[in-house]
Amino acid sequence: MRLIPPGSALSLSTPLIRFGNVAFPKWKIIRPTAAYAARVLLALGLALFLSFYFQLQTPMSSVTTVLIVANPVVGAMVSKSFWRIFGTVIGAAGAIVLMALFPQSPLLYFLGLSLIIGIACCVSTLLRFFKAYAAVLTGYTIVLISVSAFSEPDHIFMSAMSRLSAVTVGIVCTAVVFLVTSVSHPERILRQVDQTLRNITARFSHPADLEGAVAGSTLMPDDSGQPLSFRAMTVTSYDERARLLSQANALVEAIEYAAADNFAIGRRARGLHAGVARLLGLLSTHHPIWEDVPLDTPHSAEARRIVQEVMALFAATPPENLHLDDPGDMRARIAAAIARLDELTEQTQDLPTIAFIDNERDILDQLRAALDDFVGPQQRVRRLPLKAYFDWPAALRNGARGVCVTLLGCLAWYVLRWSNGATMLTYLIPASCLLATSPLASRASTMFASGTLVAIPAAFICQTYMLPRIDGYPLLWLALSVCLLPGIWIQFHPRHAMRGFGYAVFFNAMVQIRNPISYDDISLMNLWLSYLIALVGLVLVFRVILPADHRLDTGRLVMSIVRATEHLACRPIHRQVDWMVWENLQMQKILRLIQRFSLVAPPRRVYEVTDAAFIAVSLGRVVARLRGLAQNPAVHQDDRDRTRAALAAFRHLRSRPGLTATTLRETAQAIMTHVEGRHAASHVPTRRIAACLEQASLLLDAIPGFFHTHGPLQLAADMPGADNRLTLAIPPGTPLFGMKAA
Numbered sequence: 001m002r003l004i005p006p007g008s009a010l011s012l013s014t015p016l017i018r019f020g021n022v023a024f025p026k027w028k029i030i031r032p033t034a035a036y037a038a039r040v041l042l043a044l045g046l047a048l049f050l051s052f053y054f055q056l057q058t059p060m061s062s063v064t065t066v067l068i069v070a071n072p073v074v075g076a077m078v079s080k081s082f083w084r085i086f087g088t089v090i091g092a093a094g095a096i097v098l099m100a101l102f103p104q105s106p107l108l109y110f111l112g113l114s115l116i117i118g119i120a121c122c123v124s125t126l127l128r129f130f131k132a133y134a135a136v137l138t139g140y141t142i143v144l145i146s147v148s149a150f151s152e153p154d155h156i157f158m159s160a161m162s163r164l165s166a167v168t169v170g171i172v173c174t175a176v177v178f179l180v181t182s183v184s185h186p187e188r189i190l191r192q193v194d195q196t197l198r199n200i201t202a203r204f205s206h207p208a209d210l211e212g213a214v215a216g217s218t219l220m221p222d223d224s225g226q227p228l229s230f231r232a233m234t235v236t237s238y239d240e241r242a243r244l245l246s247q248a249n250a251l252v253e254a255i256e257y258a259a260a261d262n263f264a265i266g267r268r269a270r271g272l273h274a275g276v277a278r279l280l281g282l283l284s285t286h287h288p289i290w291e292d293v294p295l296d297t298p299h300s301a302e303a304r305r306i307v308q309e310v311m312a313l314f315a316a317t318p319p320e321n322l323h324l325d326d327p328g329d330m331r332a333r334i335a336a337a338i339a340r341l342d343e344l345t346e347q348t349q350d351l352p353t354i355a356f357i358d359n360e361r362d363i364l365d366q367l368r369a370a371l372d373d374f375v376g377p378q379q380r381v382r383r384l385p386l387k388a389y390f391d392w393p394a395a396l397r398n399g400a401r402g403v404c405v406t407l408l409g410c411l412a413w414y415v416l417r418w419s420n421g422a423t424m425l426t427y428l429i430p431a432s433c434l435l436a437t438s439p440l441a442s443r444a445s446t447m448f449a450s451g452t453l454v455a456i457p458a459a460f461i462c463q464t465y466m467l468p469r470i471d472g473y474p475l476l477w478l479a480l481s482v483c484l485l486p487g488i489w490i491q492f493h494p495r496h497a498m499r500g501f502g503y504a505v506f507f508n509a510m511v512q513i514r515n516p517i518s519y520d521d522i523s524l525m526n527l528w529l530s531y532l533i534a535l536v537g538l539v540l541v542f543r544v545i546l547p548a549d550h551r552l553d554t555g556r557l558v559m560s561i562v563r564a565t566e567h568l569a570c571r572p573i574h575r576q577v578d579w580m581v582w583e584n585l586q587m588q589k590i591l592r593l594i595q596r597f598s599l600v601a602p603p604r605r606v607y608e609v610t611d612a613a614f615i616a617v618s619l620g621r622v623v624a625r626l627r628g629l630a631q632n633p634a635v636h637q638d639d640r641d642r643t644r645a646a647l648a649a650f651r652h653l654r655s656r657p658g659l660t661a662t663t664l665r666e667t668a669q670a671i672m673t674h675v676e677g678r679h680a681a682s683h684v685p686t687r688r689i690a691a692c693l694e695q696a697s698l699l700l701d702a703i704p705g706f707f708h709t710h711g712p713l714q715l716a717a718d719m720p721g722a723d724n725r726l727t728l729a730i731p732p733g734t735p736l737f738g739m740k741a742a
Contacts, residue, residue, distance in 0.1 A: 065170025091141025
């Protein structure tokens with residue numbers, strides 16, 4: 001299924017593009033950035049012109065809107081534009097209501113504003129994509145609207161309308177420029193998904209050949225032609241597996257934006273999201289226990305060979321043949337491979353070998369389920385929507401930061417009676433709100449503040465040396481373009497994206513271009529001083545007063561994964577569990593865990609913790625298989641009861657993981673001793689039950705320190721035992737925090 005014909009208008013420019021790539025070798029690298037910067041400058045020029053033409057009070061607000069909304073991916077721009085208008089309308093209404101409630105009570109007004117900002121920061125941390133941006137925009141729009149009405153509260157309605165008009169102009173201009181200059185590529189997202197599938201299967205086709213897997217995988221560009229990293233705090237990739245994990249996770253956002261831009265992708269967005277979630281889960285099976293397991297028997301060696309052949313076939317298929325378009329042949333090959341694995345299970349009585357074969361079978365099951373999800377809307381299958389993980393500790397911390405920043409800024413203005421105190425709030429509050437959307441807000445606060453710090457001398461040069469010497473709109477646009485270009489350009493580099501964003505956005509707020517333009521040196525000095533004080537206060541709150549404890553956050557995430565595994569096992573068997581939803585929630589936790597723990601631990605320790613987290617998800621997968629197999633009608637009632645009793649032993653997972661593992665292993669052996677006396681139809685499912693119990697015990701014994709409530713990850717970095725290996729068991733009776741018992 002090809003959504004864009006090969007002979008489209010885009011192909012006419014191919015000779016020119018090739019000529020440019022040959023004549024200027026580095027042009028191919030910088031072309032996406034240059035194209036994006038040119039479109040942004042064109043859009044802000046149009047927005048500024050219309051703002052002057054319509055005689056808006058704050059024309060630079062429309063320029064700021066262009067810089068915030070602009071995105072090389074058209075779908076992302078459309079999505080953010082919608083949520084920006086939505087947030088602006090709600091914020092404008094909130095500003096009017098708040099000013100009407102406390103027109104003569106500054107302290108009550110500041111308290112109400114602080115609470116609203118705190119709630120906005122908290123909600124934005126919980127939401128995903130540009131819904132989070134709409135939440136923070138609702139909060140800080142109140143401040144931007146109210147600043148001009150603090151001295152005359154009766155003008156609050158006109159200030160709100162002016163703000164809404166400027167935002168609308170900026171959004172319309174950005175949409176016009178980017179839609180006219182962009183060619184839609186709805187098939188590109190399908191190719192990105194297909195390429196990720198190939199990269200992951202290539203990893204499984206040669207598990208021991210890391211260098212070969214690295215060479216066989218492919219980086220994927222977005223619609224702008226470069227890697228999926230625009231304006232994002234990236235997950236640090238410590239090895240090829242982590243890079244593939246980050247690559248698959250980036251597809252979640254890419255699919256969301258492609259669905260906003262294209263109807264065909266929107267119809268199958270839920271299936272694409274589900275398939276990517278299964279790919280993330282497939283990556284979680286790639287841990288040392290799977291990769292380094294010895295192939296002691298011919299049956300286990302044959303099972304590994306069968307899986308590697310299927311994976312190699314996926315990876316070796318020519319790129320022009322999309323697996324997502326016609327997966328019928330691959331489905332048939334996977335089904336044949338699974339049938340062969342079932343035959344191997346019947347041919348052996350060795351429990352570790354059966355456990356190994358069952359794990360290989362599960363990998364192919366996941367791959368087949370991912371293909372089924374990728375097929376599209378023509379498959380009438382029931383899919384539950386994936387759930388987002390709500391990181392409440394981080395949300396409450398960001399909410400407290402928002403309250404603290406707003407209250408301190410407002411009280412400093414009120415007590416000191418500084419004439420430019422309101423201007424300080426126009427940076428302090430929006431910046432704290434925007435940082436709340438970052439998963440690493442403490443670290444991002446320094447980057448954001450440094451970008452704003454660079455914008456202060458740039459604004460000084462522009463305001464005092466460039467603007468007084470120009471005459472007419474074209475020169476004004478040219479001067480602004482020269483000053484804004486560095487910030488627009490470096491947003492394409494993930495390491496400096498937050499700096500570029502802080503520079504470009506708040507440079508506009510510092511340059512006092514009004515309608516008409518007037519110059520006041522004292523006002524300018526006050527303005528720059530207020531921004532300098534505000535960025536110091538921002539870093540002070542985020543890094544000193546309410547800093548993030550990334551090790552503590554890691555421990556909380558680990559315990560959240562362990563509790564989820566325990567609840568999954570102890571849940572009544574007759575109650576249905578949507579495995580994909582459960583697994584996707586745990587993978588979201590693991591992504592956050594990698595982000596945060598990598599800031600406080602050496603790479604070697606991060607490897608170990610990531611492997612342990614993947615093993616925990618694999619344990620949950622085994623538990624899910626056990627729950628399904630126990631309900632098989634062919635299984636004898638006694639074996640079903642033994643399975644339930646074994647699952648009940650997971651209630652000791654956090655206190656005595658060794659006891660849970662021992663119970664599982666003993667139950668597996670008891671089931672295997674009676675399997676030959678059962679009905680022939682029950683042999684395969686009963687052996688698989690025993691195999692799953694054996695696998696679960698093996699996984700538990702591998703990392704007892706990860707599951708234990710008093711494990712190393714639950715200790716502060718300076719406490720004894722904090723650096724212990726997760727493979728070490730925790731002695732019974734160990735008190736919390738590694739303190740000696742009295």
